[in-house]
Amino acid sequence: MSDQASGEGIGQPVRRKEDFRFITGNGHYTDDISRPRQTWAYFLRSPHAHARIRAIDTAQAEQAPGVVAIFTGKHVAADKLGGLICGWTVSSKDGTPMKVGPHPILALDTVRYVGDHVAMVVAETLADARAASELIEVNYEPLPATVSLDTCQSGNAEQVHPEAPRNTCFEWELGNKPETEAAFAKAARIVKLDLKNNRLIPNAMEPRAALGEYDKGSGIYTLHTTSQNPHVARLVLSAFVGVAPEHKLRVIAPDVGGGFGSKIFIYAEETACVWAAAKVGRPIKWTSDRSEAFLSDAHGRDHLSHAELALDDNGKFLALRVKTIANLGAYLSTFSASVPTYLYGTLLSGQYDIPAIYVEVDGVYTHTAPVDAYRGAGRPEATYLVERMVETAARETGINPAEIRRRNYIRTFPHQTPVIMNYDAGDYEASLDAAMKAIDYAGFPARKSEAARRGKLRGIGMSSYIEACGLAPSAAVGSLGAGVGLWESAEVRVNPTGNVEVLTGSHSHGQGHETTFAQLVASRLGIPMEQVEIVHGDTDKVQFGMGTYGSRSGAVGMSAIVKALDKVETKAKKIAAHLMEAAVEDIVFENGTFTVQGTDKSLPWAQLALSAYTAHGFPSADIEPGLKEGAFYDPTNFTFPAGCHICEVEIDPDTGITRIEKFVAVDDFGTIVNPMIVEGQVHGGIAQGIGQALLEHGIYDAESGQLVTGSYMDYCMPRADDLPSFTLGFTKTVSPSNPLGMKGCGEAGAIASPPAIVNAITDALGIRDIEMPATPARVWSAIQAATPRAAAE
Template identity: 75%
Template structure:
């Protein structure tokens, strides 16, 4: 579609921002240089757990080109606080979570390999590295606890004094008595043990930061790779104590992917901003990929036991869950809410489960912090639900699709036993469409044909649901959130009729510059190339909550709709005066204001010009100009849902798994740009398949990271996938004006159980864990061959 034309909602418009990205014209943090900047290099702990006895900086400070050497004691002397966790969780006994201190530079103790010990600032990065090698640090090595299985054991080394038994909280949700009653009357009980493997986020652009201090204005500027620059400014101001908010500007320019890992406030950007004043120079740091593996917040890492109570017909009566969640060495910014309110509240899945009870222990280990990664709690919940439902179907001899159909929620709104009230959906419609697109009925014939070729063929379903657009603020506040989760927008109409949209959402690959402009184009009847979207700068946008949890459409665009409502209302007043008509008679359609029942009218640009000329309307009644802002706080979460089908083949001789067909049918509510939505689905599936088949962060017994590069941490490639077949169903979300639900995390949530269910079907066993590597699959396949030969 041509950018010079009006673009309706639902049109597959090519992304406006892609031209600068694919021609090397992007403006990423590492592309920026400030006059006189120096370069930072962080000395990191080589030990998973140790006391810092001494740090001798003298030799390093005398090295060529060194501008400064700073340690945790320097930070403490300046009165700066540590990094925070912004979501309070209370244990089942009502006590608050036990969060240990998290200094940006370690003071007395390091708690994981890669923990920040000191920073060297020099004229060049290589000079900073050379000087760091001259730092003399005396460590007293302490016992390390990298293994979640033993972290709470009697006698395990204590990681934080504030958290006995390395336990941050012991939390619960649901009705234990109701679940016990359900199991007492169950005709069948299915049990499952699951490890949700730890993942590294691996965005294309590593993190980076530039801190600058203006002594004249006594103000800081921080350029950083952030998904929410306003929250970064808030934390650095109110909690770290770097500067008042009006003296701190945070800019997140182009950001090359995040997947959750760039939501958080890390040590490096904190130190760069602080150090800029200390050394009197701008300070730049760019993460190397090895550092990213060590120190970017990891995702997942749950160990779970689930029990499902069913009647004789396969109807679910109750669900009991116990999860131990790895928090790593420190509580990251949103870590505490991921295994609690973003996880347990989705344990009903798409099913009408009368009783659910979940317990979660959050545990410290001597590993990198764990926080939100694409989906954040929802993938962990979906994997558990879809695996145990599939296992129950196999045990009861019920077709997995039929098992799901028997338990679907069919009436809305539906109040689950775990807080969430689903507002709209049609789960059977997604299942039916997916089965049709996958030729589910023809699978037995395809399996038989594969057997003739010596291959094992399997098919797996995943009926996922997620909660997006996390809100309303009052609700999340009652659950422990330290901030509100509304969004802001400002629409500025210029005198010539082009429009600037300022949004508190942030784009790091989602295509906001296109979809947000597309909304404005459709609403105001102006070409999309006359709309500019501005985000990521706290000096331009008053405040915003950033992008994560698929909130940009349902929350961010809804704020834009509210601002557009105000623009249209004021423009109608102006048009009425110019056309000498009653305001009630003014109609606005296709970019034109007209008097109802006449041919008299004005184009949008003409009204915009008159708004600023202000000759023809009484300014005592209407202020000149055409600029409106709005804040939007949703009334509920949104609940995207769908059905993914994975069909695969296993070569029993090599253990290799080939995905031969993938069907994704999703209900995202209103879709603004189907091309961008489909791309989001593709990317999410790729990440989910990566978790299912190959990705896993691993530490050895001493807490050393053994998957610290792409030589050891495998990620999927294009050759690992078939052409995805994407379909959609639609039930509009009733809780926002656009009817949107969110699409960014769906594939990553749906894919892992679809793959593992398909593998279980192919291999004839439910005892298969992620990642299902060729070695693991080969061993299972060979055991199957041996078992069949014995029979």
């Protein structure tokens, strides 16, 4: 790869190409798109967490001004459309498959959470549709609701789906139970902790939206939607829901204003809009308002766990056993079964050499919004559990938190964990050392004493995290129940003038792909970034792709581009050899120029590109005209970003207000293409982690099943003054699992920060645990409950 003289190559902090159009209001989002004769959709949603639908009377609503049509579950059933699916299959420990309740597009006879879709009103304007929805009369028979994870599996709990007795979708296990029990039997010390991972409600800047169209002449359906993986959306809508054959369905995801996992899934609204467009013969547009988003976007996290860690006399970890109840909500969302199982249980070894691990996970239904992947997806839950256990073990043994981690770090790679994953490369102690130096860990006792003189409590906590990224490989995830392979595709098109179009199956929703991918191509071809255009998000342009989630766009998406570039270079060298009358093996390509080794013969990139299309005198058997190549890339392993985050807090004992005084993150992301973009990703992830640790909590009323935190008045998002200035650092071990040595950076901040913050708070208060979010009220109550000695310390 060439070093760009202009400073645009790999490793350079190039400003994002896409930002100009975003900050000048020229982005192209789904809600920006309008069509001739467009109508608007509004969804009537259930006010009950659980109720039987006795009847739906739409007669009066159908006569309301502007109404074009009204659809209910009976219309969907009459067209024989399938329901929404879960694309990942999990089996229980007895070998039986998970118990899946139906997930209808529009409720047919029962609603199962507040916000469930009851009817769809299509009208000339959104105001007309909303007004007409108020005239629909639904005869509900309210039923008891099951909300609490503590009681949902009890014999007298109300059933969400009759197909799933005790509201249990699966009882999954991973690891070796006999070995784990044997290790516990010989342990010198057993550390136990009950942990909750609080429910989070995604709040991307752009709410979900959809615009469905149908062309009667061609029979083609087109769906514009806020999706992180438009190809998978098309596959599900065609193969499983049955909206249209795949070649008659085009899905376009234009600019997307944030996803964080919540826009991976196939939802009822977009499905209904594209299906109903053919019924009314006009385009149908829907844009969620924020109240709808709180109710109906898939939520995240929501685990209840009991964990036990066995140690020997020297503080070495012998075994870990975990029992987790994971909330799946009322229906299985697209990837929900994988999150608390194969994206959680497989990371419970953390960075540590734990000889034996056994984990049980019960996936349960409740009368709440579906729960699925949210930034990190299973990895934050695993890291939180492991790092809270390690911190607790340090305190109970009297071993310094840094030292107990050092004693147990994995040091030899590759390393096979007891829970499937094979870690390929890492240097965990390097990240720990760098983080401790950056935060001045040795100087903390003096800062704690100074804070005490001011009447404040000060604490410090760390988190050594690891995650599995680059989701992948297809054979591995297929064996674990994934319904699709997780390869990626790319096509590199060189135009006659030498500029380049790159079609990628990845999708950008804020990560800066248009810049990062262009940097890769410009660095490889020795051309300015302005000559590179990145194309994504349209199933009619890109052959097929698996989208963006799990920090896979670099390790998998860019690796596909590298493979396509390899093919382009191979063909270009053949053309250069022909033009310069040389042997192919004598052609050298560097800094955008082809030269014949040992001579002064050369050919610039632009001239080569034009020659590829003029094709004068090509030997037809060896070289075809044109310069366009595609590739699919299926990685050999996951990638394993890792690092150490350390948080220092100061607490006012009179108010319980926690202030983050210092936050240091040192991460190993392998090869970094654009450090400025990576730093932005880490900043954003930490901000979300701070939100979970201190502020955010999705709460349902235990009796009625109503969402109590249904707006920004009740659901507290972090603001600028809640966040400190972050100190970032990087260590580097190269991943051997992809040609660029990349690992992924998009989720690290959200994974590592919550346990570091809670470890710091519990250190300051001298207590074993505090539930997230550690709000001022909870912190103040913990201070009041603590002993005078612990509170003073």
